[in-house]
Amino acid sequence: MAESTAGRELVFDGVSKRFDGEAALSDVSMRFAPGERVAVVGPSGAGKTTLLRLASGALTPDEGAITLGGAPVSGADVTLAYQGETLVDRRTALANVLSGRVGDCSWLRGFLEPLVPRDPEPGLELLDAVGLAGKADARAATLSAGERQRVAFARALVRDAPVVLADEPTANLDPSSRANVVDVLDGVLDGELLVTVLHEVGLALERFERIVGLADGRVRFDEPAAEVTDGMLDDLFAAGASTPDGRRSAAGRRQHGAAKPTEDGEESRTQVRWYA
Numbered sequence: 001m002a003e004s005t006a007g008r009e010l011v012f013d014g015v016s017k018r019f020d021g022e023a024a025l026s027d028v029s030m031r032f033a034p035g036e037r038v039a040v041v042g043p044s045g046a047g048k049t050t051l052l053r054l055a056s057g058a059l060t061p062d063e064g065a066i067t068l069g070g071a072p073v074s075g076a077d078v079t080l081a082y083q084g085e086t087l088v089d090r091r092t093a094l095a096n097v098l099s100g101r102v103g104d105c106s107w108l109r110g111f112l113e114p115l116v117p118r119d120p121e122p123g124l125e126l127l128d129a130v131g132l133a134g135k136a137d138a139r140a141a142t143l144s145a146g147e148r149q150r151v152a153f154a155r156a157l158v159r160d161a162p163v164v165l166a167d168e169p170t171a172n173l174d175p176s177s178r179a180n181v182v183d184v185l186d187g188v189l190d191g192e193l194l195v196t197v198l199h200e201v202g203l204a205l206e207r208f209e210r211i212v213g214l215a216d217g218r219v220r221f222d223e224p225a226a227e228v229t230d231g232m233l234d235d236l237f238a239a240g241a242s243t244p245d246g247r248r249s250a251a252g253r254r255q256h257g258a259a260k261p262t263e264d265g266e267e268s269r270t271q272v273r274w275y276a
């Protein structure tokens, strides 16, 4: 982690965002400490991606402010660990990772890359951390979906930004690879704040220390994972499915399977539910 940015809190202070007059986020206030692992869950259309895009600087709030250590958050402070599949197929895994040093904007990479140092060592170390040391010279086109995802994480982390955001990093992976993605993120993070949107609530509860529940653009709860109950999740997903105009209702169906400790201390996954 960059020394100069260590120890700074990411703060959302009364943040609202509207699209075409419709509120996507309403009066969101939260504080995130360095090194925290936070999962954002909620029904489709809740505002989860909007929250990440605001934190990354890709969107500006209509009201409120987002700061890191008291200063407006900037693109240099934040990296997107995963936002869909954006590797360059014809380039090697290592070249894709090293291209991350010039930022998240893919079209700028071609112009800026010649200007950054060519030392491959940080890229090789990150590929090793995500379990792909042997694939450094493999072209991205030859990698599996899970391997591509891991290369994308390594590419994001090579920038050494103090805030790491991931939007549905388990999307498009088979169930056995999803938990592995969280392991990979854990393995490569070193004191950075991680805020990730996860559709799988069970995975969020099992693997993240703090859970933010968003519905209809509002924070419905913000609790340690151990404090999140089935009732809170039922309310969260019911809220997202019952907007008056029905705009979000069809897409508001979401699945959650929450791992809860039983009386003998063992974890058991509750029934998976669908919300309409």
Ligand SMILES: Nc1ncnc2c1ncn2[C@@H]1O[C@H](COP(=O)(O)OP(=O)(O)OP(=O)(O)O)[C@@H](O)[C@H]1O
Binding pocket: 019, 020, 023, 024, 042, 043, 044, 045, 046, 047, 048, 049, 050, 051, 251
């Ligand atoms: N660029 C945009 N222009 C217009 N409306 C938008 C835009 N981005 C988001 N919205 C709207 O804002 C609301 C929140 O969208 P957002 O993508 O943040 O939700 P989400 O919780 O990430 O949903 P999902 O789980 O389906 O990805 C939705 O009603 C969406 O249609």
